[in-house]
Amino acid sequence: MSTQYLLLLGTGGTIAGLAMDTQKPLNYVAGQLPVEGLLEQVQESLEFGEVRTVQVANIDSRNMTEELLVKLGWAVKAGLENDEVSGIVITHGTDTMEETGVFLHATLGKLASHYKKAVVLTGAMLPANADHSDGQTNLKSALYLAKEARGLQQFGILAVMAGKPCLARDLSKQHTHALDALVVNARELDGPIHKRQADLQLPAQASWPWVEIVTSHAGASGKLVDMLVAQGVQGIVVAGTGQGSVNKVLADQLIQAALNGVAVIRSSRVGAGAVFSEIPEPDTAWNWLSARDLNPAKSRIALQLALLEANSRKTDDWQSIFATI
Ligand code: SIN
Numbered sequence: 557m558s559t560q561y562l563l564l565l566g567t568g569g570t571i572a573g574l575a576m577d578t579q580k581p582l583n584y585v586a587g588q589l590p591v592e593g594l595l596e597q598v599q600e601s602l603e604f605g606e607v608r609t610v611q612v613a614n615i616d617s618r619n620m621t622e623e624l625l626v627k628l629g630w631a632v633k634a635g636l637e638n639d640e641v642s643g644i645v646i647t648h649g650t651d652t653m654e655e656t657g658v659f660l661h662a663t664l665g666k667l668a669s670h671y672k673k674a675v676v677l678t679g680a681m682l683p684a685n686a687d688h689s690d691g692q693t694n695l696k697s698a699l700y701l702a703k704e705a706r707g708l709q710q711f712g713i714l715a716v717m718a719g720k721p722c723l724a725r726d727l728s729k730q731h732t733h734a735l736d737a738l739v740v741n742a743r744e745l746d747g748p749i750h751k752r753q754a755d756l757q758l759p760a761q762a763s764w765p766w767v768e769i770v771t772s773h774a775g776a777s778g779k780l781v782d783m784l785v786a787q788g789v790q791g792i793v794v795a796g797t798g799q800g801s802v803n804k805v806l807a808d809q810l811i812q813a814a815l816n817g818v819a820v821i822r823s824s825r826v827g828a829g830a831v832f833s834e835i836p837e838p839d840t841a842w843n844w845l846s847a848r849d850l851n852p853a854k855s856r857i858a859l860q861l862a863l864l865e866a867n868s869r870k871t872d873d874w875q876s877i878f879a880t881i
Contacts, residue, residue, distance in 0.1 A: 560642040561606035562702055563635040566591025567628060567656075568615040569649030571691040573683035581686030582733065586616035586649055589684050594647060597684070598692050604699045617649025617656075617679075622860075623762035625659050632664055633758060636671050643674050643702030647695065650679040650729055650738055653715065657724025658854040661713040662861050662881045663758040665725075668712045674705030677715040677724050681735050690718065690735050697721075725881075728851050730827050741828055741849055752880035756865045765863040767791035769852045770810075771825055772802045778809030785812075791819040791859045795852040800824045800831030814843035819863060819874055823847035823855045845875045 566572065568587030572594060575584035591609045599607065612628050628646070635641045648656055657677055668675050678698035680691030697716045705711055715724040715738070722740040731737035766789050770780050784792060794810060796802045800822045802810065814820045820843060824831045833846040847855040862878035869877075 559606060560640055561608050562604055562699060563638075563641045563644045564591055564595055564607050564609045564699070565628065565631055565635075565644065565646045566594065566609060566611045567613045567617070567624070567646060567648050569617050569647060569651075569653075569679045570683055571647050571649075571678070571680035571695065572614060573680075574685050575683045578685050578687060581682050581689075584683035584686070586683075587614040590614065591647060594684065594691070594695060598696050598699070604703055607699065615649070617652040620649075620652045620656065621762070622759075622764045625656060626759050626762050628656065629660065629663055629758045632660060632675055633667065636664065636667050636673055636675070641673070643705055644676070645695070645698045645702050646675065646677045648677050648679050650681060650717070652853070653677055653679055653724070653738065654728045654851070655853050655857050657713060657715055657727055658850065658857050658881065659861070661723065661725040662756045662858060664755060665712045666752070666755040672706055672711050674702045674710055675713045675724075676702045676721075677713070677727075678717060679738075681733060681737055694718070725854070726849070728827065728854070739828075741851070756861050756877065756881070757868055759861075759864055764860045765790040765867075767793065767819075767856050767859050767863070769793045769795055769856055770806070771795040771852075772797050772806050774803070776803035776806040778803075778806045781806065781809035781813055785816060785818060789813075789818060791821070791856075791863060793821045793823055793847070793852050793855045793859060795825035796822055796831065797825065799829070800846060810844075818843065819859060820844045821847050821855045821859050821878070823850060823852045825852065827851065845878055848879075850881070 572589040573586040574588040676698040678694045682689040713724045717738040718736040830849040858881040862874040866874040
């Protein structure tokens, strides 16, 4: 019988970052140490059994691309389908971890649950060589969670930061530098995990629908919407104020865009809470939909995936698909 192992996928981030001067930890470059080096820092006790590493990328996550998300997604899928892999940990920059979280949740969350495996994202707020860096503790927590998922009954796409496990979909970064900058919005692990029957298709290619985020603010002109529509944008996420309210000038432009076939998601720039529609959803007449608890960045990824899925199912009803993420 073959022995099982944990798969550790490295993508970079501050957890793999190095400060030039360890006394000035905020002055660092992300994505420097190889994932093998991160494992060496925590593996002294071998309490996680065998761990094998794959370097998927070594970047600052602000530079995450659709191409790289596709590459990561297929690496995760291969790990889930491999009987020898008992769980998967992904080291990732914290700046866009929530976007990768919603991507993996939508495309591989059901598969992970099917195989009763955990895929755990983790990262760090301080670089690897800083005094009191949080990376090693976070990595140990993630390896522990991935290894013990069966016992803990925690399957799917998870994340752990600062000792707090959650569904990766529910995570968002809400502080620029605090060690507990990543917080859980709306739902905890024991909440409803997957509303959809099946995963959305894992994109095979890196050319995703063009979706932009536009912010509503005092003095909005709406000109940005006109420019985007003229250039052929396929979707717009509006980061509204408060509960997703949109400046009237901007709203008029967005209604026009939606009438012209652009998919519009109404979310909130506030950073916590949810945006609900007062009108029944999906509102196909306006081509608008409310983001619920997905923030603008997560809504953007979810809208891209919903548009891709709608295209492959040959339907215009992207709203029903978005609503399941
Ligand atoms: C990054 O997202 O790659 C840099 C910031 C971080 O990991 O905290």
